[in-house]
Amino acid sequence: MKRMKEIVLPGDEVRVDKLKPRQGVRKVGGTYISTYLGVLQKSDEYIDVIPFTSPYIPRKGDRVIGKVIDVGPSMWILDINSPYTTLLHMNDSPWRVNSGDLKKFLYPGEWVYAKIMSVNGIKESWITLKDVGLRKLDGGAIITMPYTKVPRIIGKKGNMINMIKDTLHTRIIVGQNGLIWLDGSPENVEIAIDTLELIQKLAHGEGLTDYIKEYLEKRRGDIVGNSK
Amino acid sequence: MTLLGTASDIKLINDDGLRLDGRGFDELRPIKIEVNVLNRADGSAYIEWGGNKILVGVYGPREAYPKHSQNINKAFVRARYSMAAFSVDERKRPGPDRRSIEISKVVSEALESAIIVEQFPRAEIDVFIEVLQADAGTRIAGLTASSVAVAAAGIPMRDLVVGCTAGKADGQVLLDLSKEEDNFGQADIPFAILPKTGEVVLMQMDGDLTVEEMSKAHSMLDKALKHIYNLQREALSKSFTDVVAQWGE
Numbered sequence: 342m343k344r345m346k347e348i349v350l351p352g353d354e355v356r357v358d359k360l361k362p363r364q365g366v367r368k369v370g371g372t373y374i375s376t377y378l379g380v381l382q383k384s385d386e387y388i389d390v391i392p393f394t395s396p397y398i399p400r401k402g403d404r405v406i407g408k409v410i411d412v413g414p415s416m417w418i419l420d421i422n423s424p425y426t427t428l429l430h431m432n433d434s435p436w437r438v439n440s441g442d443l444k445k446f447l448y449p450g451e452w453v454y455a456k457i458m459s460v461n462g463i464k465e466s467w468i469t470l471k472d473v474g475l476r477k478l479d480g481g482a483i484i485t486m487p488y489t490k491v492p493r494i495i496g497k498k499g500n501m502i503n504m505i506k507d508t509l510h511t512r513i514i515v516g517q518n519g520l521i522w523l524d525g526s527p528e529n530v531e532i533a534i535d536t537l538e539l540i541q542k543l544a545h546g547e548g549l550t551d552y553i554k555e556y557l558e559k560r561r562g563d564i565v566g567n568s569k
Numbered sequence: 570m571t572l573l574g575t576a577s578d579i580k581l582i583n584d585d586g587l588r589l590d591g592r593g594f595d596e597l598r599p600i601k602i603e604v605n606v607l608n609r610a611d612g613s614a615y616i617e618w619g620g621n622k623i624l625v626g627v628y629g630p631r632e633a634y635p636k637h638s639q640n641i642n643k644a645f646v647r648a649r650y651s652m653a654a655f656s657v658d659e660r661k662r663p664g665p666d667r668r669s670i671e672i673s674k675v676v677s678e679a680l681e682s683a684i685i686v687e688q689f690p691r692a693e694i695d696v697f698i699e700v701l702q703a704d705a706g707t708r709i710a711g712l713t714a715s716s717v718a719v720a721a722a723g724i725p726m727r728d729l730v731v732g733c734t735a736g737k738a739d740g741q742v743l744l745d746l747s748k749e750e751d752n753f754g755q756a757d758i759p760f761a762i763l764p765k766t767g768e769v770v771l772m773q774m775d776g777d778l779t780v781e782e783m784s785k786a787h788s789m790l791d792k793a794l795k796h797i798y799n800l801q802r803e804a805l806s807k808s809f810t811d812v813v814a815q816w817g818e
Contacts, residue, residue, distance in 0.1 A: 348806050351683075351720050352728030352765040365725070367685075374765070376685055376725040378805055393809055395723035396611075396630055398688070424630040424692045463641045463690045487723070545809070 346380040346545055349390055355381065357388055365390030379489075380545050393545075394487040397423040397518040399466040403457045404475070406483070406516030407468065409450065412443050419453070422485060422518045425464045429455065433469035435476075452478040452522065454514050478514070481524030484534055486541050488519035493544040494537060501540065501550055508557045509533050532560045581739040581750055588743065588750065590619075595744045595789045597733070600800055602714065604721050604808035612722025614804070616714035619747065620704025625714045627722040630692035644689035648677040648696040650711055656703045672708045673698075679712055679732075679761050679770040685725040694724060705751040706734045709759045712771065717801050721808065730770055731798045732761030735786035742782050744789040756782075760790050764798040 349355065355366050355373045362368070365377045366388065375381075377392035399405075399421065407419035407427060417429040429447075431438040436446050447453065455468040455475055470476065486494065494515055495502050506513050511525030511533050521537060523530045536557060543549055582588055592598070598619030607613035610626035633639040650672040654663050665673075680696060696719065698711040709732035716730035736746040738754030751757055756776030762769050778786065 348809060350729065350802055350805055351726035352763070367727075369727070374727070376727070377723060378720045378809075379723075392723045394611075394721075395725075396689075424632060424689060426632065489723075 346382065346547070348379070349375040349381050350378050351376055355388065355390065360384075360388040361386055363387045363389045365392060392489050395489050397421065397488040399423060399425060399427060399457050399460050399464065399518075401457055401460050403517040404454065405457060405468070405518040406452060406454050406478070406514065406520035406522055407518075408452050408483075409447050411449060412447070415440050415443070417443060417447050419455075419468065421468075421516075422488070422520050425466065427457070427466045427468050429453070429468050429470065433458065433467070433471055435470050447477065452483060454478055454516065454522065478522050481512070481522050482530055482534070484521050484523070484537065486519045486521060486537065488517065490541045490544045491515060491517055491519060493549070494521070494540055496550060501553065504550070504554060505533055505536055505557065508561055532557070535560070579749060579753055581753060582741055588747070590747055592745075594741060595792070597745045597793055597796065598747070600797060602717060602800055602804035604717060604804050610718075610722075612718045612720070612724070614714040614718035614721065616710050616717075618704075618706065618710040618713075619745075620702060621700070621707055621710045622702040623707060623711050623714055624699045624701060625711065625718040626697045626699075627694065627715070627718045627724070628697070629694040629722075630689040630724065631695075633691060633693035638693070639691040641690050643686040644684070644692040644694055646677045646681040646684060646686065646694045646696065648673050648680060648698060648715060650676060650698045650700070650708065652700040652703060652707075656700045672711075675771055675773065676708060676712050676715065679730055680715055680719065682768070682770045683716060683726050683728055683730045683763055684719060685727060688725055694719070705746050705748040706759070708732075709734050709761060709771075712761055713797060713801065717804060720805055728763040728765045729798065729801055730761055731764050731794050731801060732759065732771060733790050733793045733797060734759050735790050737776065737778055737782060737786075742778075742785045742789065744786075744793055758783075758786060760787075760794075762794060764794060 353375045357373050366373050367376050375390045377390050379390045379392035382389045382391050405421050407421040409417050410420045411418040415431050419427050421427050456472050458467045458469045460466040509529040511529045514522040601617040603615045606615045607626050612627040614625045616623050630644050650669045652661050696715050700707050712732045735758050737756040738750040756778050758774045761771035
């Protein structure tokens with residue numbers, strides 16, 4: 342049985358010692374308390390409470406996946422798996438768009454991979470498609486994960502996600518809001534989804550990468566055409 | 570239908586000093602809490618408290634509608650307490666009534682004092698409390714379960730909310746009134762706190778108590794609330810340690 346990180350509940354005192362409190366920790370009087378139900382994570386410098394699940398709040402610079410839900414005369418309105426919708430102005434798209442014919446380029450129900458350009462005090466946000474790697478997502482499949490699990494899915498320097506991509510020859514884009522886009526052969530996409538769900542389930546255990554590697558090799562062998 | 574304080578010849582406390590269901594004066598009914606019982610909700614909980622069976626679903630935070638209800642400084646909490654038609658002896662006419670509107674209001678306010686609402690401007694947090702079976706103390710059981718469901722939804726909170734009732738029947742101060750004690754007793758006090766700081770977030774009193782009786786009730790509640798708080802904690806931690814239990818295999 343592998344060791345599990347310490348679980349904290351809202352209101353529990355967090356012993357900060359010499360570390361800097363960061364996410365999910367709040368100062369009340371002289372003590373620090375956790376504001377989430379989650380696990381305690383200590384790094385060399387910081388101490389965080391990583392919630393098991395939590396609503397995604399847009400942050401400047403995040404690369405997210407969003408779904409077009411409405412089209413205005415000069416803006417698209419997108420759902421980014423958050424309490425707040427976000428806006429994409431036609432001038433922030435890579436196309437030459439005339440006001441009024443936005444539907445030619447992005448139609449409600451279509452997906453984009455975009456970067457959050459700015460967020461104001463009342464959490465209104467604007468996204469842009471003008472950066473390397475940002476684009477409209479054609480085809481493929483979308484799944485939703487709690488955004489708090491995204492760092493675990495990506496792994497240290499991307500080793501977890503790259504392992505899945507390489508083993509399964511599948512294109513994967515992970516949005517920091519917890520939406521994940523996958524494209525490849527249906528069999529491999531299915532395995533990739535199972536793997537991601539497994540990572541999400543076991544995200545709070547330790548020694549996950551090795552476990553997932555074993556799992557992937559076991560699953561992949563089942564499929565004709567994958568073995569070389 | 571019977572009302573609080575209605576004269577009756579039911580003996581609520583027997584000669585051995587036990588209540589109708591065999592409990593002592595400061596004994597709780599059995600309580601069971603389960604977390605994440607609904608797949609579609611962001612967070613959910615189910616509580617069985619004596620004969621009460623209550624299901625709570627939490628949705629949000631999400632952008633508040635209608636738009637004029639949005640507050641640019643904070644989220645608002647909209648709890649909706651509703652009793653199923655089959656939850657009581659005589660069929661309850663479904664839909665909001667005077668009583669459930671009141672309970673929705675006090676529960677919303679109690680939850681709002683625990684949730685860090687300033688983090689979600691313009692948003693609303695919906696808490697649906699569905700009473701499937703009622704047996705006295707539903708508002709407090711609903712509130713206790715709601716706070717668990719809100720925590721499970723990953724909404725930031727200062728603390729959980731934990732509640733219990735006390736009251737007076739047959740001239741005795743009692744903890745956690747049962748249905749008969751509630752109907753034929755002299756007083757009923759729903760009481761809820763934030764356990765870490767002891768702040769009171771809900772207190773109502775139906776009937777009369779003297780100051781001494783009130784302080785006696787308070788000391789009973791104090792002990793009981795600690796116990797219920799531990800049950801909430803266990804339920805929440807268990808729901809997430811279960812996931813990791815399959816780990817070693």
